[in-house]
Amino acid sequence: MKSENRERPDRGGCEQANCPEHNGFTLGPLDTGPPCCIPEPLIEVDDLAVHYGNARVLSGISLTINRGCVTALIGPSGCGKTSFLSSLNRMTDMIPGCRVEGNITIGGLDVQATKDVISLRRRVGMIFQKPNPFPLSIRKNIEMPLKEHGFRQRSERTEIIESVLEDVGLWAEVKDRLDSSALSLSGGQQQRLCIARALALRPEVLLMDEPCSALDPLASSVVEELLQNFRGRYTVVIVTHNLQQARRVADYAAFFWATDGTGTLIEHGTGACIFDKPQQPLTVAYVNGKAG
Numbered sequence: 001m002k003s004e005n006r007e008r009p010d011r012g013g014c015e016q017a018n019c020p021e022h023n024g025f026t027l028g029p030l031d032t033g034p035p036c037c038i039p040e041p042l043i044e045v046d047d048l049a050v051h052y053g054n055a056r057v058l059s060g061i062s063l064t065i066n067r068g069c070v071t072a073l074i075g076p077s078g079c080g081k082t083s084f085l086s087s088l089n090r091m092t093d094m095i096p097g098c099r100v101e102g103n104i105t106i107g108g109l110d111v112q113a114t115k116d117v118i119s120l121r122r123r124v125g126m127i128f129q130k131p132n133p134f135p136l137s138i139r140k141n142i143e144m145p146l147k148e149h150g151f152r153q154r155s156e157r158t159e160i161i162e163s164v165l166e167d168v169g170l171w172a173e174v175k176d177r178l179d180s181s182a183l184s185l186s187g188g189q190q191q192r193l194c195i196a197r198a199l200a201l202r203p204e205v206l207l208m209d210e211p212c213s214a215l216d217p218l219a220s221s222v223v224e225e226l227l228q229n230f231r232g233r234y235t236v237v238i239v240t241h242n243l244q245q246a247r248r249v250a251d252y253a254a255f256f257w258a259t260d261g262t263g264t265l266i267e268h269g270t271g272a273c274i275f276d277k278p279q280q281p282l283t284v285a286y287v288n289g290k291a292g
């Protein structure tokens with residue numbers, strides 16, 4: 001699969017802008033090198049704008065996000081990364097006064113037009129900065145959404161609970177205490193439980209809003225490891241302020257910047273291009289810690 005992928009380069013910013021080193025298109029985190037996911041568009045964002053009341057906080061965002069890859073959204077505080085992320089599964093609907101313009105399609109589904117937001121959010125799960133388990137048992141944290149989504153057979157639910165806890169590396173740690181409160185877990189374990197809860201509904205896309213920022217370095221590295229394992233199975237869009245983390249995990253990166261309160265997309269491309277060979281002076285300054 002690897003050499004095939006190299007023949008199907010992404011058409012994002014960097015490749016088009018003569019990044020000769022990457023014309024061979026090495027996908028994958030910088031430090032591990034090998035290609036790891038198929039550059040095939042899943043999410044298409046066209047001319048997106050987000051307003052809160054009269055304030056336009058994002059404008060003219062057009063971006064393609066590839067299936068099965070990790071895309072990191074980077075940029076200084078307030079440039080609209082979370083607003084962008086939230087518009088992908090219509091979490092913006094829940095914010096009074098928020099208005100989204102432009103087009104977003106996910107696997108052909110018109111996100112703005114769909115009336116079935118519950119299915120959309122099942123397909124596009126979200127993980128927040130602060131772990132937010134329900135104040136219920138570890139088991140019920142996963143079982144409850146399954147029941148809500150019509151998984152009637154207990155045996156099936158039990159199987160899914162075990163498999164997603166395995167997927168996030170929690171099974172061995174919690175299998176003997178599934179009926180204990182989720183709040184008795186450490187912060188890192190709680191975050192992995194939240195990821196397992198999202199995975200239980202078999203999403204295609206995982207939106208992660210600074211999922212490691214409330215975790216200690218060890219717990220963060222466990223979540224990062226999960227991201228490596230998700231590659232090819234889920235399409236991950238992650239907001240992170242940690243540029244080292246973005247370098248490690250990102251197949252693609254998109255750099256946002258706000259001018260006069262309105263965020264725009266300055267540049268996007270493979271992680272390798274954005275971090276090693278950025279084309280735009282602002283990106284160069286930001287990734288080198290000289291701006292933002």
Ligand SMILES: Nc1ncnc2c1ncn2[C@@H]1O[C@H](COP(=O)(O)OP(=O)(O)OP(=O)(O)O)[C@@H](O)[C@H]1O
Nearest residue numbers: 052057075076077078079080081082083084095261
């Ligand atoms: N609910 C809201 N109501 C009004 N303004 C908001 C709301 N949420 C965000 N904003 C504003 O929108 C702009 C973009 O915010 P957003 O959280 O999307 O940026 P960000 O890049 O994710 O920031 P950070 O990195 O600090 O989380 C900011 O000016 C912010 O103050």
